[in-house]
Amino acid sequence: MTRPARRRQRVPLPLLLPAGLGLLFLVLPLAGLLVRTPWTTLPRRLAQPGVLTALRLSLETATAATLLCVALGVPLAWLLARVEFPGRRLVRALVTVPLVLPPVVGGVALLLVFGRRGLLGSWLDATFGVTLPFTTAGVVLAEAFVAMPFLVIAVEGALRGADARYEEAAATLGAGRWTTFTRVTLPLVAPGVAAGAVLCWARALGEFGATITFAGNYPGRTQTMPLAVYLALETDVQAAIVLSLVLLTVSVAILAGLRDRWVGVT
Amino acid sequence: MTAPPLLDAHLVADRGAFHLDARLRIGAGEVVALLGPNGAGKTTALRALAGLHPLSAGHLTLDGVDLDRPDRRVWTPPERRPVGVVFQDYLLFPHLSALDNVAFGPRRRGADRRAARARARGWLDRVGLGGQARHKPRQLSGGQAQRVALARALAVEPTLLLLDEPLAALDARTRLDTRAELQRHLGAHPGATLLVTHDPLDALVLADRLVIVEQGRVVQEGDAATVTARPRTDYVARLVGLNLHRGHADGHAVTVGGLTLTTADTVRGDAFVAFPPAAVALHPTRPDGSPRNVWPATVTGVQRHGDNLRVQLAGPVAVAADVTPAAAAHLGLRPGQPVWAAVKAAETRAYPA
Numbered sequence: 001m002t003r004p005a006r007r008r009q010r011v012p013l014p015l016l017l018p019a020g021l022g023l024l025f026l027v028l029p030l031a032g033l034l035v036r037t038p039w040t041t042l043p044r045r046l047a048q049p050g051v052l053t054a055l056r057l058s059l060e061t062a063t064a065a066t067l068l069c070v071a072l073g074v075p076l077a078w079l080l081a082r083v084e085f086p087g088r089r090l091v092r093a094l095v096t097v098p099l100v101l102p103p104v105v106g107g108v109a110l111l112l113v114f115g116r117r118g119l120l121g122s123w124l125d126a127t128f129g130v131t132l133p134f135t136t137a138g139v140v141l142a143e144a145f146v147a148m149p150f151l152v153i154a155v156e157g158a159l160r161g162a163d164a165r166y167e168e169a170a171a172t173l174g175a176g177r178w179t180t181f182t183r184v185t186l187p188l189v190a191p192g193v194a195a196g197a198v199l200c201w202a203r204a205l206g207e208f209g210a211t212i213t214f215a216g217n218y219p220g221r222t223q224t225m226p227l228a229v230y231l232a233l234e235t236d237v238q239a240a241i242v243l244s245l246v247l248l249t250v251s252v253a254i255l256a257g258l259r260d261r262w263v264g265v266t
Numbered sequence: 267m268t269a270p271p272l273l274d275a276h277l278v279a280d281r282g283a284f285h286l287d288a289r290l291r292i293g294a295g296e297v298v299a300l301l302g303p304n305g306a307g308k309t310t311a312l313r314a315l316a317g318l319h320p321l322s323a324g325h326l327t328l329d330g331v332d333l334d335r336p337d338r339r340v341w342t343p344p345e346r347r348p349v350g351v352v353f354q355d356y357l358l359f360p361h362l363s364a365l366d367n368v369a370f371g372p373r374r375r376g377a378d379r380r381a382a383r384a385r386a387r388g389w390l391d392r393v394g395l396g397g398q399a400r401h402k403p404r405q406l407s408g409g410q411a412q413r414v415a416l417a418r419a420l421a422v423e424p425t426l427l428l429l430d431e432p433l434a435a436l437d438a439r440t441r442l443d444t445r446a447e448l449q450r451h452l453g454a455h456p457g458a459t460l461l462v463t464h465d466p467l468d469a470l471v472l473a474d475r476l477v478i479v480e481q482g483r484v485v486q487e488g489d490a491a492t493v494t495a496r497p498r499t500d501y502v503a504r505l506v507g508l509n510l511h512r513g514h515a516d517g518h519a520v521t522v523g524g525l526t527l528t529t530a531d532t533v534r535g536d537a538f539v540a541f542p543p544a545a546v547a548l549h550p551t552r553p554d555g556s557p558r559n560v561w562p563a564t565v566t567g568v569q570r571h572g573d574n575l576r577v578q579l580a581g582p583v584a585v586a587a588d589v590t591p592a593a594a595a596h597l598g599l600r601p602g603q604p605v606w607a608a609v610k611a612a613e614t615r616a617y618p619a
Contacts, residue, residue: 163357165353165357166357166359168316168318168344168357169351169353169357169359170359170370170374171317171318171343171344171345172316172317172318172344172345172347172349172350172351172419173345173350173370173371173374173418173422174345174346174371174374174375174422175345175370175374176343176345179374183370184359187359187361188359188360188361190361
């Protein structure tokens with residue numbers, strides 16, 4: 001290393017100690033997972049059909065939920081960042097409610113609205129014959145409900161940080177608001193949308209409470225990885241560890257890949 | 267009666283406590299500079315013309331069409347005005363190439379992709395940047411970015427071209443070249459052009475006519491020769507480097523403060539009297555000889571000014587005098603020192619206020 005010599009920085013102990021403990025606290029459980037993994041029986045356990053089914057369902061539903069969040073959340077973030085309307089602060093607070101709501105409560109609330117006898121659910125069932133609870137679509141809905149605030153907050157932040165005068169320049173060149181949004185605003189905040197989508201996807205992948213409440217726990221249909229882990233823990237701890245390890249590996253690999261390619265240096 | 271001007275505007279707008287009330291008329295092919303100190307309302311006027319700031323009263327008529335008439339609830343959004351804007355820091359879209367930046371306007375105004383690009387290529391060639399068509403804005407130098415911004419604004423063939431401090435972001439050397447080139451393009455623009463600047467040199471080189479605003483109001487307008495010869499406010503006088511005083515005239519005598527100045531011009535009533543700092547001579551004792559305007563003064567400051575020194579004087583009237591370093595050394599000038607100031611009647615100019 002030929003880095004120029006820098007004055008050695010002394011880190012005060014009252015900061016260093018809690019920082020080290022914090023790091024340990026985050027890393028130790030992961031290490032525990034690795035230590036207790038039954039490495040010898042791992043290949044056999046991975047080959048069991050239930051594991052791959054749950055993994056595939058998890059990846060598919062998390063991706064679908066992210067797409068739903070982007071489609072609805074980006075316009076919502078734009079509205080919050082660019083349009084002055086009465087009650088904007090209230091709307092912004094409402095958007096963040098799923099962040100603080102226990103996911104199980106979110107699941108119950110979803111049942112009350114989209115359940116067979118719910119406010120919208122009964123109408124959907126009667127009119128279109130569509131039933132959402134305890135289906136794969138229900139999993140997507142539950143994950144999107146919990147994960148959308150992450151996307152909206154990230155995109156709204158990006159929009160507020162972007163220079164709105166580019167939009168004025170676009171207007172003077174003849175672009176209406178929609179064209180300005182698609183041709184100028186969206187490309188300018190693309191890194192923020194990507195970062196928000198990654199956060200949103202990660203949250204959706206780990207979703208448990210709202211999913212099990214609203215969509216149940218049916219293998220192959222609504223049993224995502226977190227649900228499978230929880231179920232396995234009751235009967236076969238070794239299987240739970242293997243499932244956890246798979247979920248951990250896949251999510252870390254995907255997030256690391258996306259971070260380098262899309263989100264760039266932040 | 268001449269042809270009606272292409273732009274006929276009475277801009278009344280409010281921005282917080284600031285109030286703008288300015289009349290502007292610009293003919294076809296004419297370049298008008300809107301000149302004024304910071305915060306005078308230049309940028310608000312430009313934004314109002316572009317439709318980015320609403321008028322609270324007045325009107326904006328361009329080529330016979332009312333774009334803004336607040337009293338009749340007529341308002342045209344910016345994207346439907348035949349107006350092109352070169353912004354102060356250009357605001358080139360960072361994600362688009364130079365070519366696509368210039369093609370953006372024609373594309374939005376109905377040209378298909380190929381036609382828009384062809385037109386953009388023509389404009390880039392015209393500003394001498396045909397070779398940089400594929401460059402992103404961050405790969406362009408300041409001068410090149412300025413020319414792309416100009417090409418982008420002109421590519422929509424605007425009836426009214428607005429430029430907000432187009433040279434302010436450039437270094438001195440680039441500024442000189444870009445100013446000369448800008449002059450060429452503005453001369454070729456058939457529509458009306460409004461140039462907002464606080465740099466008198468930009469205004470004098472680029473514009474046919476100057477409109478000077480201070481505190482939201484037009485304080486003086488006219489061609490460069492008139493404005494520089496007969497400033498009407500302290501700001502304009504400083505801009506063109508003249509001492510300016512307002513007083514009461516009676517023939518060849520103008521009374522300013524406690525002093526009566528003799529001038530070559532004949533005026534009666536309220537009048538301005540103006541003279542350059544170089545016309546003020548300084549003497550250690552009261553000079554005698556030819557009929558002169560002579561008064562005792564006190565030196566309050568001395569600064570470099572080009573090859574000379576500019577001396578600020580207090581007394582019956584506050585004036586600036588330019589003296590050579592040799593003369594200053596001879597007089598031993600320093601703040602607080604009493605001197606005699608003298609101005610020849612032939613070097614003053616008096617005109618009605």
